[in-house]
Amino acid sequence: MFDRQFHLEPFVRFEELRRHRPVFYVEALDAWLLLRHDHVKQVLQDPRTFSSDDPRWHTEEFETAPTMITSDDPTHRRLRALAQPAFTPRRIAKLATAVEELCESILDEVEARGDRFDLVEAFSGPFPAIVIAELLGVPREDYPRFRRIAAQAVLATRPEPERSVGMRAGQELNAYYGAFLRERRESGELGDDLTSDFIRAQRDGAECSDGELEAMGSLFLIAGHETTTNLINNAVRCLDDAPKLRAKVVADPDCARDLVTEVLRYRGPVLGNFRFTTRTVEIGETVLPAGSRVLPMLMAANHDPNEYEAPGEFQLERRAKGHLGFGRGIHRCLGEPLAKLEAEIAIPALYRRFPELRVDTERDILPVEVPVIHGCRELHVRV
Amino acid sequence: MDGAESRPEQVTLILEGERHTIAVPEGETILSAALGAGLYVESSCEVGDCGTCKLRRLSGAAEQDNDMGLTDEEVEAGYVLCCVGRPQGPGLVLSDER
Numbered sequence: 363m364f365d366r367q368f369h370l371e372p373f374v375r376f377e378e379l380r381r382h383r384p385v386f387y388v389e390a391l392d393a394w395l396l397l398r399h400d401h402v403k404q405v406l407q408d409p410r411t412f413s414s415d416d417p418r419w420h421t422e423e424f425e426t427a428p429t430m431i432t433s434d435d436p437t438h439r440r441l442r443a444l445a446q447p448a449f450t451p452r453r454i455a456k457l458a459t460a461v462e463e464l465c466e467s468i469l470d471e472v473e474a475r476g477d478r479f480d481l482v483e484a485f486s487g488p489f490p491a492i493v494i495a496e497l498l499g500v501p502r503e504d505y506p507r508f509r510r511i512a513a514q515a516v517l518a519t520r521p522e523p524e525r526s527v528g529m530r531a532g533q534e535l536n537a538y539y540g541a542f543l544r545e546r547r548e549s550g551e552l553g554d555d556l557t558s559d560f561i562r563a564q565r566d567g568a569e570c571s572d573g574e575l576e577a578m579g580s581l582f583l584i585a586g587h588e589t590t591t592n593l594i595n596n597a598v599r600c601l602d603d604a605p606k607l608r609a610k611v612v613a614d615p616d617c618a619r620d621l622v623t624e625v626l627r628y629r630g631p632v633l634g635n636f637r638f639t640t641r642t643v644e645i646g647e648t649v650l651p652a653g654s655r656v657l658p659m660l661m662a663a664n665h666d667p668n669e670y671e672a673p674g675e676f677q678l679e680r681r682a683k684g685h686l687g688f689g690r691g692i693h694r695c696l697g698e699p700l701a702k703l704e705a706e707i708a709i710p711a712l713y714r715r716f717p718e719l720r721v722d723t724e725r726d727i728l729p730v731e732v733p734v735i736h737g738c739r740e741l742h743v744r745v
Numbered sequence: 746m747d748g749a750e751s752r753p754e755q756v757t758l759i760l761e762g763e764r765h766t767i768a769v770p771e772g773e774t775i776l777s778a779a780l781g782a783g784l785y786v787e788s789s790c791e792v793g794d795c796g797t798c799k800l801r802r803l804s805g806a807a808e809q810d811n812d813m814g815l816t817d818e819e820v821e822a823g824y825v826l827c828c829v830g831r832p833q834g835p836g837l838v839l840s841d842e843r
């Protein structure tokens with residue numbers, strides 16, 4: 363089921379499955395896909411029954427410290443609390459000017475590339491990667507390296523043999539960030555960045571091991587850009603067939619918020635996240651025993667006609683209530699304010715700079731082919 | 746001992762279009778009272794930092810210990826973070842309609 367065509371347009375297949383088999387077992391993933399909005403919500407709202415601590419992440423070969431997305435409370439809460447203060451909506455709002463300046467400086471470089479380029483390589487990849495690098499305090503010039511490793515690390519959500527490749531890349535990223543963390547700690551040069559916050563918190567007695575901090579930094583290096591990169595890519599795909607919307611985005615930057623909300627509903631960058639049942643549980647008419655793996659598909663839920671009228675239409679002013687693009691409940695995306703800020707800045711800026719930007723139909727879109735992400739490895743455009 | 750002060754305040758929550766009235770005892774947050782009453786209010790960090798549990802205030806007054814989870818515009822628009830929010834007097838109505 364998870365072939366290239368699926369990854370390009372997942373909702374086409376979701377639509378048919380939701381109608382006939384809304385709780386659908388996929389052997390290759392050893393997981394039940396959930397496709398209805400109410401089922402997905404049921405899972406996300408009940409973290410006790412649907413654990414994030416999947417035994418799949420604890421193999422002897424690839425044992426790593428837990429992160430906030432691979433643990434339940436109280437570990438999840440303890441780890442999230444270390445990073446949460448840096449991601450409050452108010453603190454993130456203060457980054458707007460710096461993020462705008464960075465965006466414009468990258469677009470200056472993009473302009474020099476001529477009239478055809480890969481948007482992922484030129485813009486949607488580097489922009490959020492540099493933002494997260496600066497937030498963490500890691501050298502900005504390292505971004506091609508951690509982008510490469512991060513792209514491999516997400517393969518851990520695929521079946522073997524890619525899973526081991528992904529797990530190994532995850533360890534490589536932990537080692538990269540771990541080395542940086544140690545260097546900062548030993549140098550004693552702490553600044554106004556998240557890594558310094560971690561070191562100070564640990565020094566002040568916060569309960570967190572070095573391994574947990576390494577895994578957290580590594581998680582940010584992946585989650586901090588992979589999703590936003592694809593939010594931008596997906597917005598470009600949504601706008602490609604809508605010339606009036608493109609014109610509106612250029613003329614009225616205030617519509618960026620509505621645009622990003624609808625992209626998150628219609629073509630959000632996160633397909634879903636695995637959960638593991640801790641007891642026997644009914645989902646619709648299906649009874650799942652304890653120890654079952656489920657994959658609630660956020661994008662399928664966001665296209666559920668029981669929840670949204672004409673879900674297959676991209677409607678700028680829909681302002682979808684209850685969309686699950688950032689998840690829901692205790693694991694709701696920590697980076698939501700940052701992702702929104704970046705996307706609301708990047709998308710209008712991109713079309714202001716290149717009003718004629720279109721997807722290059724002479725080149726294939728190469729999708730990210732993992733079961734938890736909807737996005738592009740390559741998205742060639744013409745300007 | 747002033748009985749009136751310790752009396753729980755009635756707070757109305759409009760969640761997914763349905764009105765619910767709950768009693769919030771003194772010293773308890775709106776979120777914990779709502780969860781205690783069997784309602785689901787989406788929340789995450791539960792210390793007022795993430796903004797997940799924000800609800801829009803339609804009437805009445807509320808106080809909150811921390812509002813880092815709200816932007817300045819949201820504070821202006823009367824949003825309340827339920828995880829750290831408490832009613833200030835009767836008549837508080839909060840809605841998840843954003």
